[in-house]
Amino acid sequence: MIRIALALGDDLLLASVAPLLDVVGLIRSYTAGIGQRTGERWAPVQLCAVNASGKDEELFGGYVLPAAASFDGDALFDAIYIPASARMHVRNLGAQARKNRRLIEWVARQHAGGASVAAIGDGIFPVADAGLLTRGRATTSKLLAPLFHKRYPDVELDLEVAVAEHERVLTSGPIGCELPLITRLVQRVISPTVAEFIGEITELDSPRRVLHFPATPAAIHDPIVARARRWLRENSLRRITAADLVAALDVQPRTLTRHFQKSLGLSPHEFIQGLKVEASKRLLLRTDFTVERIAARVGYSNTNHFRSVFRKHVGVLPGEYRDSHRG
Numbered sequence: 001m002i003r004i005a006l007a008l009g010d011d012l013l014l015a016s017v018a019p020l021l022d023v024v025g026l027i028r029s030y031t032a033g034i035g036q037r038t039g040e041r042w043a044p045v046q047l048c049a050v051n052a053s054g055k056d057e058e059l060f061g062g063y064v065l066p067a068a069a070s071f072d073g074d075a076l077f078d079a080i081y082i083p084a085s086a087r088m089h090v091r092n093l094g095a096q097a098r099k100n101r102r103l104i105e106w107v108a109r110q111h112a113g114g115a116s117v118a119a120i121g122d123g124i125f126p127v128a129d130a131g132l133l134t135r136g137r138a139t140t141s142k143l144l145a146p147l148f149h150k151r152y153p154d155v156e157l158d159l160e161v162a163v164a165e166h167e168r169v170l171t172s173g174p175i176g177c178e179l180p181l182i183t184r185l186v187q188r189v190i191s192p193t194v195a196e197f198i199g200e201i202t203e204l205d206s207p208r209r210v211l212h213f214p215a216t217p218a219a220i221h222d223p224i225v226a227r228a229r230r231w232l233r234e235n236s237l238r239r240i241t242a243a244d245l246v247a248a249l250d251v252q253p254r255t256l257t258r259h260f261q262k263s264l265g266l267s268p269h270e271f272i273q274g275l276k277v278e279a280s281k282r283l284l285l286r287t288d289f290t291v292e293r294i295a296a297r298v299g300y301s302n303t304n305h306f307r308s309v310f311r312k313h314v315g316v317l318p319g320e321y322r323d324s325h326r327g
Contacts, residue, residue: 005077008051016083019178060086071106084121118170136166141174242268284322
């Protein structure tokens with residue numbers, strides 16, 4: 001049996017808790033279906049809510065979840081998930097840490113017992129207080145990054161990735177990054193195959209989900225560039241070329257190039273190429289897809305050409321980038 005613990009606490013957001021509940025349900029359905037078709041048996045997944053009291057926990061919006069165990073219990077889990085709370089503006093971190101002491105000690109015990117730990121939003125603070133990120137790498141939201149860096153200067157923060165990993169500890173950024181985090185946790189403690197199924201169901205690898213759009217003031221206020229950015233969001237990256245963009249906006253190529261150069265300092269081709277590289281960087285870190293598959297996902301039929309473009313933009317080959325950021 002694979003045991004996953006949902007750590008409950010004050011003012012947790014349902015939006016951060018619910019993805020784990022849904023993913024566990026999807027896993028159970030998926031593995032049961034495989035078992036019926038092939039006879040293959042999968043270890044059952046048990047989800048257990050744990051909190052300080054072992055009693056029902058009221059979430060920020062008034063929803064109530066029953067807890068099956070307390071932080072003082074002896075049960076060991078395979079995975080721990082710490083969701084984000086509504087207290088994203090953490091002002092008194094010392095007092096909060098003291099209040100979370102039982103959670104911090106429980107997380108440390110679970111990790112020492114072999115559990116993988118995943119935390120998002122302000123859930124990263126008790127993980128760091130437990131000493132699990134010391135001289136390691138993590139990510140968090142841009143809102144919390146200054147506070148986190150001040151308190152834990154020996155932790156390397158990487159705000160460019162959706163999920164960072166350090167010695168069985170997974171961290172993620174702001175609310176909305178739960179699914180990539182949970183999928184990585186599933187990949188680690190259950191199966192890469194199941195994780196890929198979750199990714200396909202939620203389209204985590206869709207280029208639309210991994211586009212990164214530079215937003216300078218000039219780009220926001222230039223109507224042609226703003227229209228271009230909207231169109232790029234609404235269309236699959238693999239189909240996009242500069243010629244497609246010109247046709248969609250019904251402008252002259254020179255006009256589009258002039259506006260892009262003035263607002264972004266890039267040609268439309270360079271901008272789109274940059275988007276493809278950013279999309280591929282996220283896929284390299286969020287999935288275990290091969291470089292060939294990622295190249296095709298972001299619109300390159302020639303993998304060698306993709307590698308060349310990636311190295312030109314990033315300075316290293318795709319495989320080297322993945323290895324250095326997941327190490």
